[in-house]
Amino acid sequence: xxxxxxxDDNNLxxxxxxxxxxEKLVDHINKHGYGNxxxxxxxAGLNRCGKSCRLRWTNYLRPDIKRGKFxxxxxxxxxxxxxxxxxxxxxxxxxLPGRTDNEIKNFWNTNIRKKLxxxxxxxxxxxxxxxxxxxxxxSQLLSTAQFGNSLMNNPLDNIxxxxxxTDSTQLAKIQLLQNLLQVINSSxxxxxxxxxxxxxxxxxxxxxxxPASLITSACLTTNxxxxxxxxxxxxxxxxxxxxGGIEEQDQGVSNNFSNYxxxxxxxxxxxxxxxxxxxxxxxxxEGEHLTGSSPPDSSTIFEAWEKLMDDETSGSxxxxxxx
DNA sequence: AATCTTTGCAACCGCACAGTT
DNA sequence: TAACTGTGCGGTTGCAAAGAT
Numbered sequence: 157x158x159x160x161x162x163x164d165d166n167n168l169x170x171x172x173x174x175x176x177x178x179e180k181l182v183d184h185i186n187k188h189g190y191g192n193x194x195x196x197x198x199x200a201g202l203n204r205c206g207k208s209c210r211l212r213w214t215n216y217l218r219p220d221i222k223r224g225k226f227x228x229x230x231x232x233x234x235x236x237x238x239x240x241x242x243x244x245x246x247x248x249x250x251x252l253p254g255r256t257d258n259e260i261k262n263f264w265n266t267n268i269r270k271k272l273x274x275x276x277x278x279x280x281x282x283x284x285x286x287x288x289x290x291x292x293x294x295s296q297l298l299s300t301a302q303f304g305n306s307l308m309n310n311p312l313d314n315i316x317x318x319x320x321x322t323d324s325t326q327l328a329k330i331q332l333l334q335n336l337l338q339v340i341n342s343s344x345x346x347x348x349x350x351x352x353x354x355x356x357x358x359x360x361x362x363x364x365x366x367p368a369s370l371i372t373s374a375c376l377t378t379n380x381x382x383x384x385x386x387x388x389x390x391x392x393x394x395x396x397x398x399x400g401g402i403e404e405q406d407q408g409v410s411n412n413f414s415n416y417x418x419x420x421x422x423x424x425x426x427x428x429x430x431x432x433x434x435x436x437x438x439x440x441x442e443g444e445h446l447t448g449s450s451p452p453d454s455s456t457i458f459e460a461w462e463k464l465m466d467d468e469t470s471g472s473x474x475x476x477x478x479x
Numbered sequence: 480a481a482t483c484t485t486t487g488c489a490a491c492c493g494c495a496c497a498g499t500t
Numbered sequence: 501t502a503a504c505t506g507t508g509c510g511g512t513t514g515c516a517a518a519g520a521t
Contacts, residue, residue: 246509262488
Protein backbone atom coordinates (compact mmCIF):
# COMPACT_ATOMS: atom_id res chain seq x y z
CA UNK A 157 0.00 0.00 0.00
CA UNK A 158 1.41 3.35 -1.01
CA UNK A 159 0.80 6.29 1.23
CA UNK A 160 0.65 9.86 0.19
CA UNK A 161 3.17 12.10 1.85
CA UNK A 162 1.80 13.97 4.81
CA UNK A 163 2.98 17.28 3.45
CA ASP A 164 2.52 17.19 -0.31
CA ASP A 165 2.50 20.94 -0.67
CA ASN A 166 5.98 22.06 -1.58
CA ASN A 167 5.26 25.63 -0.59
CA LEU A 168 4.91 24.70 3.07
CA UNK A 169 7.60 26.18 5.25
CA UNK A 170 10.25 23.98 6.85
CA UNK A 171 13.08 24.58 9.25
CA UNK A 172 13.30 26.54 12.48
CA UNK A 173 10.17 28.11 13.88
CA UNK A 174 9.94 31.86 14.33
CA UNK A 175 8.53 33.42 17.52
CA UNK A 176 5.55 34.64 15.46
CA UNK A 177 4.75 31.11 14.32
CA UNK A 178 5.10 29.84 17.88
CA GLU A 179 2.69 32.50 19.08
CA LYS A 180 0.13 31.63 16.41
CA LEU A 181 0.31 27.96 17.27
CA VAL A 182 0.06 28.47 21.02
CA ASP A 183 -2.81 30.94 20.65
CA HIS A 184 -4.74 28.59 18.42
CA ILE A 185 -4.26 25.56 20.65
CA ASN A 186 -5.17 27.54 23.76
CA LYS A 187 -8.40 28.61 22.09
CA HIS A 188 -9.39 25.49 20.18
CA GLY A 189 -7.26 22.62 21.39
CA TYR A 190 -5.46 20.31 18.99
CA GLY A 191 -8.03 17.91 17.65
CA ASN A 192 -6.87 17.49 14.08
CA UNK A 193 -3.26 18.23 13.24
CA UNK A 194 -3.86 18.11 9.51
CA UNK A 195 -6.37 20.94 9.49
CA UNK A 196 -4.84 22.86 12.38
CA UNK A 197 -2.15 24.78 10.43
CA UNK A 198 -4.66 26.24 8.00
CA UNK A 199 -7.08 27.31 10.71
CA ALA A 200 -4.21 28.70 12.80
CA GLY A 201 -2.91 30.68 9.83
CA LEU A 202 0.35 28.77 9.64
CA ASN A 203 2.12 27.78 6.43
CA ARG A 204 3.33 24.52 7.98
CA CYS A 205 2.33 20.91 7.72
CA GLY A 206 0.36 19.39 10.58
CA LYS A 207 3.14 17.07 11.48
CA SER A 208 5.55 19.94 11.93
CA CYS A 209 3.00 21.72 14.16
CA ARG A 210 2.47 18.61 16.30
CA LEU A 211 6.20 18.15 16.74
CA ARG A 212 6.73 21.79 17.64
CA TRP A 213 3.95 21.61 20.21
CA THR A 214 4.85 18.30 21.81
CA ASN A 215 8.60 18.87 21.89
CA TYR A 216 8.84 22.55 22.63
CA LEU A 217 5.72 24.63 23.20
CA ARG A 218 3.70 22.41 25.54
CA PRO A 219 3.33 24.26 28.84
CA ASP A 220 4.25 21.28 31.02
CA ILE A 221 7.68 20.78 29.48
CA LYS A 222 10.55 20.81 31.92
CA ARG A 223 13.58 22.44 30.40
CA GLY A 224 17.18 22.49 31.52
CA LYS A 225 19.76 19.92 32.44
CA PHE A 226 18.83 16.39 33.38
CA UNK A 227 19.37 15.59 37.04
CA UNK A 228 21.44 12.62 38.16
CA UNK A 229 18.26 10.93 39.30
CA UNK A 230 16.70 11.39 35.87
CA UNK A 231 19.87 10.09 34.25
CA UNK A 232 19.79 7.01 36.46
CA UNK A 233 16.15 6.37 35.63
CA UNK A 234 16.83 6.71 31.91
CA UNK A 235 19.69 4.20 32.06
CA UNK A 236 17.61 1.74 34.06
CA UNK A 237 14.61 2.08 31.77
CA UNK A 238 16.76 1.82 28.68
CA UNK A 239 18.24 -1.42 29.95
CA UNK A 240 14.70 -2.83 30.10
CA UNK A 241 12.93 -1.08 27.24
CA UNK A 242 15.71 -0.36 24.76
CA UNK A 243 15.22 2.61 22.44
CA UNK A 244 11.55 3.03 23.36
CA UNK A 245 11.99 6.73 23.99
CA UNK A 246 8.31 7.51 24.23
CA UNK A 247 7.82 4.81 26.87
CA UNK A 248 10.84 6.04 28.78
CA UNK A 249 9.44 9.58 28.56
CA UNK A 250 6.24 8.51 30.31
CA UNK A 251 8.33 7.86 33.44
CA LEU A 252 9.90 11.31 33.35
CA PRO A 253 7.22 14.00 33.68
CA GLY A 254 7.99 17.08 31.65
CA ARG A 255 10.58 15.39 29.47
CA THR A 256 9.90 14.57 25.83
CA ASP A 257 10.98 11.46 23.99
CA ASN A 258 13.03 13.62 21.65
CA GLU A 259 14.83 15.29 24.53
CA ILE A 260 15.59 11.97 26.19
CA LYS A 261 16.77 10.49 22.92
CA ASN A 262 19.10 13.43 22.33
CA PHE A 263 20.39 13.25 25.90
CA TRP A 264 21.06 9.56 25.49
CA ASN A 265 22.88 9.94 22.19
CA THR A 266 24.98 12.93 23.17
CA ASN A 267 25.65 12.19 26.80
CA ILE A 268 24.78 8.87 28.42
CA ARG A 269 25.85 6.77 25.47
CA LYS A 270 29.34 8.24 25.58
CA LYS A 271 29.57 7.86 29.33
CA LEU A 272 28.66 4.18 29.15
CA UNK A 273 31.16 3.57 26.37
CA UNK A 274 33.86 5.24 28.43
CA UNK A 275 32.91 3.04 31.36
CA UNK A 276 33.36 0.00 29.18
CA UNK A 277 29.67 -0.77 28.87
CA UNK A 278 27.94 -1.46 25.61
CA UNK A 279 25.07 1.08 25.54
CA UNK A 280 22.91 -1.24 23.46
CA UNK A 281 23.17 -4.39 25.55
CA UNK A 282 24.21 -2.81 28.87
CA UNK A 283 26.86 -5.46 29.14
CA UNK A 284 30.62 -5.06 29.34
CA UNK A 285 32.20 -4.26 26.04
CA UNK A 286 34.41 -6.96 24.62
CA UNK A 287 35.43 -5.36 21.37
CA UNK A 288 39.10 -5.02 20.62
CA UNK A 289 39.01 -1.26 20.18
CA UNK A 290 37.84 -0.79 23.73
CA UNK A 291 40.55 -3.04 25.10
CA UNK A 292 43.08 -1.22 22.99
CA UNK A 293 41.97 2.11 24.33
CA UNK A 294 42.32 0.80 27.87
CA SER A 295 45.70 -0.55 26.97
CA GLN A 296 46.68 2.85 25.65
CA LEU A 297 45.37 4.46 28.80
CA LEU A 298 47.58 2.18 30.85
CA SER A 299 50.56 2.89 28.64
CA THR A 300 49.99 6.58 29.08
CA ALA A 301 49.72 6.08 32.80
CA GLN A 302 52.92 4.07 32.81
CA PHE A 303 54.68 6.73 30.82
CA GLY A 304 53.48 9.30 33.31
CA ASN A 305 54.64 7.17 36.22
CA SER A 306 58.10 6.96 34.71
CA LEU A 307 58.11 10.70 34.33
CA MET A 308 57.39 10.93 38.02
CA ASN A 309 60.97 9.92 38.64
CA ASN A 310 62.00 13.25 37.23
CA PRO A 311 62.28 15.78 40.06
CA LEU A 312 61.07 18.51 37.73
CA ASP A 313 57.61 16.96 37.45
CA ASN A 314 54.84 18.93 38.98
CA ILE A 315 52.23 17.65 41.40
CA UNK A 316 49.32 18.17 39.03
CA UNK A 317 50.82 15.90 36.39
CA UNK A 318 51.48 13.26 38.99
CA UNK A 319 47.93 13.33 40.21
CA UNK A 320 46.63 13.11 36.66
CA UNK A 321 48.72 10.06 35.86
CA THR A 322 47.84 8.35 39.11
CA ASP A 323 44.16 8.96 38.44
CA SER A 324 44.34 7.55 34.92
CA THR A 325 46.09 4.43 36.19
CA GLN A 326 43.46 3.96 38.86
CA LEU A 327 40.69 4.56 36.36
CA ALA A 328 42.05 1.95 33.98
CA LYS A 329 42.41 -0.57 36.78
CA ILE A 330 38.94 0.08 38.07
CA GLN A 331 37.43 -0.25 34.63
CA LEU A 332 39.19 -3.54 34.04
CA LEU A 333 38.13 -5.00 37.33
CA GLN A 334 34.59 -3.80 36.88
CA ASN A 335 34.48 -5.46 33.47
CA LEU A 336 35.69 -8.69 34.98
CA LEU A 337 33.17 -8.64 37.77
CA GLN A 338 30.41 -7.62 35.41
CA VAL A 339 31.13 -10.64 33.26
CA ILE A 340 30.82 -12.81 36.36
CA ASN A 341 27.74 -10.92 37.44
CA SER A 342 26.17 -11.26 33.97
CA SER A 343 26.59 -15.01 34.15
CA UNK A 344 24.93 -15.04 37.54
CA UNK A 345 22.14 -12.85 36.27
CA UNK A 346 21.51 -14.89 33.16
CA UNK A 347 21.36 -18.12 35.09
CA UNK A 348 19.15 -16.84 37.87
CA UNK A 349 16.54 -15.14 35.69
CA UNK A 350 17.74 -11.80 36.81
CA UNK A 351 17.54 -12.24 40.57
CA UNK A 352 20.58 -10.54 42.00
CA UNK A 353 22.03 -11.61 45.28
CA UNK A 354 20.92 -15.24 45.27
CA UNK A 355 23.64 -16.96 47.22
CA UNK A 356 22.93 -20.66 46.89
CA UNK A 357 23.39 -20.94 43.19
CA UNK A 358 26.63 -21.54 41.45
CA UNK A 359 27.48 -18.21 39.91
CA UNK A 360 29.04 -19.97 36.96
CA UNK A 361 26.43 -22.65 36.50
CA UNK A 362 25.78 -23.18 32.83
CA UNK A 363 29.22 -21.95 31.90
CA UNK A 364 30.66 -25.37 31.22
CA UNK A 365 34.16 -24.13 30.79
CA UNK A 366 35.30 -20.87 32.27
CA PRO A 367 36.79 -18.71 29.56
CA ALA A 368 40.56 -18.95 29.86
CA SER A 369 40.95 -15.21 29.77
CA LEU A 370 38.46 -14.82 32.60
CA ILE A 371 40.28 -17.32 34.80
CA THR A 372 43.59 -15.72 34.02
CA SER A 373 42.27 -12.28 34.86
CA ALA A 374 40.61 -13.57 38.01
CA CYS A 375 43.81 -15.25 39.16
CA LEU A 376 45.82 -12.15 38.59
CA THR A 377 43.18 -10.09 40.33
CA THR A 378 43.02 -12.35 43.36
CA ASN A 379 46.70 -13.22 43.56
CA UNK A 380 45.90 -16.93 43.79
CA UNK A 381 47.32 -19.80 41.82
CA UNK A 382 45.82 -20.40 38.38
CA UNK A 383 45.29 -24.12 39.02
CA UNK A 384 43.76 -23.42 42.43
CA UNK A 385 41.30 -20.99 40.92
CA UNK A 386 40.37 -23.42 38.16
CA UNK A 387 39.70 -26.09 40.75
CA UNK A 388 37.58 -23.75 42.80
CA UNK A 389 35.68 -22.68 39.72
CA UNK A 390 34.70 -26.20 38.80
CA UNK A 391 34.12 -27.55 42.31
CA UNK A 392 32.19 -24.81 44.10
CA UNK A 393 28.42 -24.68 43.97
CA UNK A 394 27.77 -21.28 45.49
CA UNK A 395 29.26 -17.85 45.64
CA UNK A 396 29.87 -18.34 49.35
CA UNK A 397 31.85 -21.47 48.65
CA UNK A 398 33.84 -19.79 45.95
CA UNK A 399 34.62 -16.84 48.19
CA GLY A 400 35.54 -19.19 51.00
CA GLY A 401 37.95 -20.96 48.71
CA ILE A 402 39.50 -17.73 47.60
CA GLU A 403 39.75 -16.70 51.24
CA GLU A 404 41.79 -19.78 51.99
CA GLN A 405 44.15 -18.79 49.24
CA ASP A 406 44.28 -15.11 49.97
CA GLN A 407 42.67 -13.53 53.02
CA GLY A 408 42.82 -9.89 52.02
CA VAL A 409 41.44 -10.22 48.56
CA SER A 410 38.44 -12.35 49.43
CA ASN A 411 37.28 -9.73 51.90
CA ASN A 412 37.17 -7.30 49.08
CA PHE A 413 35.26 -9.75 46.90
CA SER A 414 32.75 -10.23 49.72
CA ASN A 415 32.54 -6.50 50.01
CA TYR A 416 31.76 -6.24 46.33
CA UNK A 417 29.14 -8.93 46.59
CA UNK A 418 27.36 -7.15 49.41
CA UNK A 419 27.62 -3.79 47.73
CA UNK A 420 26.77 -4.76 44.22
CA UNK A 421 23.21 -3.47 44.36
CA UNK A 422 24.60 -0.08 45.23
CA UNK A 423 27.10 -0.04 42.44
CA UNK A 424 27.28 3.22 40.54
CA UNK A 425 26.94 1.27 37.34
CA UNK A 426 23.49 0.38 36.09
CA UNK A 427 22.43 -3.24 36.52
CA UNK A 428 23.71 -5.30 33.66
CA UNK A 429 20.67 -6.76 32.06
CA UNK A 430 19.66 -7.74 28.61
CA UNK A 431 17.80 -5.19 26.54
CA UNK A 432 15.34 -7.85 25.51
CA UNK A 433 13.97 -9.24 28.74
CA UNK A 434 10.37 -10.10 28.18
CA UNK A 435 9.14 -11.99 31.23
CA UNK A 436 6.58 -10.14 33.27
CA UNK A 437 8.22 -11.11 36.54
CA UNK A 438 11.45 -9.58 35.40
CA UNK A 439 9.74 -6.44 34.23
CA UNK A 440 7.92 -6.19 37.52
CA UNK A 441 11.12 -6.56 39.45
CA GLU A 442 12.85 -3.99 37.29
CA GLY A 443 9.95 -1.62 37.69
CA GLU A 444 10.28 -1.85 41.46
CA HIS A 445 14.00 -1.41 41.14
CA LEU A 446 13.84 1.63 38.89
CA THR A 447 12.84 4.34 41.27
CA GLY A 448 13.17 2.77 44.67
CA SER A 449 16.90 2.45 45.21
CA SER A 450 18.89 5.05 47.04
CA PRO A 451 21.89 6.82 45.53
CA PRO A 452 24.98 4.64 45.53
CA ASP A 453 27.72 5.09 48.04
CA SER A 454 30.46 5.38 45.48
CA SER A 455 33.11 6.32 47.98
CA THR A 456 32.79 2.96 49.76
CA ILE A 457 33.08 1.09 46.51
CA PHE A 458 36.09 3.06 45.38
CA GLU A 459 37.76 2.53 48.72
CA ALA A 460 37.29 -1.18 48.25
CA TRP A 461 38.68 -1.05 44.74
CA GLU A 462 41.63 0.99 45.82
CA LYS A 463 42.37 -1.43 48.63
CA LEU A 464 42.15 -4.26 46.17
CA MET A 465 44.30 -2.46 43.68
CA ASP A 466 47.52 -2.44 45.65
CA ASP A 467 49.79 -0.08 43.83
CA GLU A 468 52.58 -2.63 43.80
CA THR A 469 50.57 -4.38 41.10
CA SER A 470 50.63 -1.35 38.87
CA GLY A 471 50.67 -0.53 35.14
CA SER A 472 52.86 -3.24 33.68
CA UNK A 473 51.01 -5.94 35.57
CA UNK A 474 47.63 -4.81 34.23
CA UNK A 475 49.09 -4.24 30.81
CA UNK A 476 50.11 -7.89 30.83
CA UNK A 477 46.52 -8.90 31.38
CA UNK A 478 45.41 -6.87 28.41
CA UNK A 479 48.12 -8.16 26.16
C1' DA B 480 41.47 37.12 15.34
C1' DA B 481 40.49 33.62 12.10
C1' DT B 482 39.61 29.07 11.01
C1' DC B 483 38.50 24.41 11.93
C1' DT B 484 36.31 20.85 14.72
C1' DT B 485 33.13 19.17 17.98
C1' DT B 486 28.88 19.19 20.45
C1' DG B 487 24.03 19.67 21.47
C1' DC B 488 19.62 19.92 20.01
C1' DA B 489 15.56 21.20 17.13
C1' DA B 490 13.43 19.56 13.30
C1' DC B 491 12.67 16.47 9.47
C1' DC B 492 11.91 11.94 7.24
C1' DG B 493 9.98 7.69 6.57
C1' DC B 494 7.89 3.73 8.44
C1' DA B 495 4.35 1.34 11.22
C1' DC B 496 0.06 0.95 13.14
C1' DA B 497 -4.66 1.83 14.48
C1' DG B 498 -8.89 3.69 13.15
C1' DT B 499 -12.22 4.94 9.57
C1' DT B 500 -14.62 4.66 5.24
C1' DT C 501 -11.48 -6.60 3.04
C1' DA C 502 -8.98 -3.12 0.83
C1' DA C 503 -7.93 1.59 0.59
C1' DC C 504 -7.09 5.54 2.92
C1' DT C 505 -6.02 8.84 6.78
C1' DG C 506 -4.07 10.55 11.01
C1' DT C 507 -0.88 9.93 14.46
C1' DG C 508 3.14 8.23 16.93
C1' DC C 509 7.72 6.75 16.95
C1' DG C 510 12.72 6.13 16.15
C1' DG C 511 16.54 7.32 13.23
C1' DT C 512 18.88 10.87 11.03
C1' DT C 513 20.18 15.45 9.53
C1' DG C 514 21.40 20.28 9.62
C1' DC C 515 22.79 24.14 11.94
C1' DA C 516 24.22 27.27 15.61
C1' DA C 517 27.14 27.67 19.53
C1' DA C 518 31.16 26.39 21.96
C1' DG C 519 35.71 24.90 22.12
C1' DA C 520 40.25 23.96 20.16
C1' DT C 521 44.07 25.13 17.28
